[in-house]
Amino acid sequence: MRLVIARCQVDYAGRLTAHLPMATRLILIKADGSVSVHADDRAYKPLNWMSPPCTLVEDDGVWTVQSTKTDDSLVIGIEEILHDSSHDLGVDPGLVKDGVEAHLQQLLAENVETFGAGWRLVRREYPTPIGPVDLLCRDEAGTTVAVEVKRRGEIDGVEQLSRYLELLDRDPQLSPVRGVFAAQEIRPQARTLANDRGISCVTVDYDALRGVDDPSERLF
């Protein structure tokens, strides 16, 4: 990893064109070949960058970064270098994440009564030709219900569920099939579209559900 602090101007041409006037910035060159130009704000997002695979050519105050795959390019005009150091970091062992949506789906599968008393789970990840339905249930009346689980409910999710419902409803073993759109929060537009298509919306309290499920969080 190479860290360069320099007065520089930058021009990017590719999916869009962008220009950075002359100023002092950090140029971060990683071992993966990537180059990014940072100001002292915008959190971790650089002003300009080039993702690998790309090549960096340093030529008399003009650094050119050219993408290998596309015709994207980054031209950095260097006026003055204030700092330049390289460091061997080695390979990173990587990070361990514990996600949200997968966990949410699992919690709901274990607590389908969240949707109503008498509900039971038929299958998680119920397969269809266009992909698995998150949860397939039967409600208290025995009607089939396909549940789509999202962390944030947006229009795309309603579309996805609609496609599943159309397919599932063709199966005489399952038909008629209701739809439930479950998410921590549901955007008004998504709710509108869901209602328009006869799909129920359920907002889920993730923390409460986790509290119900996680013994370490139980009060008794």
Next chain:
Amino acid sequence: MRLVIARCQVDYAGRLTAHLPMATRLILIKADGSVSVHADDRAYKPLNWMSPPCTLVEDDGVWTVQSTKTDDSLVIGIEEILHDSSHDLGVDPGLVKDGVEAHLQQLLAENVETFGAGWRLVRREYPTPIGPVDLLCRDEAGTTVAVEVKRRGEIDGVEQLSRYLELLDRDPQLSPVRGVFAAQEIRPQARTLANDRGISCVTVDYDALRGVDDPSERLF
């Protein structure tokens, strides 16, 4: 801006939990208060980060970054510091972008004849219950046309336009409503889906359109 190269381990807790084993990494501390931890790959993306507003407390080999707004926290265990330098970058003049979708939509709104002679614009951002249609036009025959503008035409855009068309077509003042999908480039699958739904596809030459519109680029 402060650059620290250190052997460290990191724990993040907030919207998810994540752990980074001990390794050598870059810790980037910006003037905006943000802290990000970088490995030597993943292009410009850090392994972990904290966005401002947040506070960094350094305490005997344990750096704690606490979000001011939420209860997100980043705990960095420092084993050894290999480099530590600070640099005054000043305020960045900012970057100038060109070529985004808004500009494309504006250009097309000002040049609806791009779609055909005799076309006129009814409204830009024509409102519907599920969001605004980019351009609503009348073609040379007076037929209503909804135009969806994208930089890159993909399936999502066709779906979006389809939803608008379904709604608009219910309005007797507008019906029947045709659809036009306009983009700099249109993916084959998107084109296929559009054709299947009777939606016309128009690829737009952005540079030519800008040349038509921008007097400084005109040749005469």
Next chain:
DNA sequence: ATTTATATGTCGCAA
């Protein structure tokens, strides 16, 4: 402040 659409989104997985 909240909601919505955009992004040089990036990233990972599966067909």
Next chain:
DNA sequence: TTGCGACGTATAAAT
């Protein structure tokens, strides 16, 4: 390779 969905998405525009 392409398509598709998730992301600690982030961020700017519009209500």
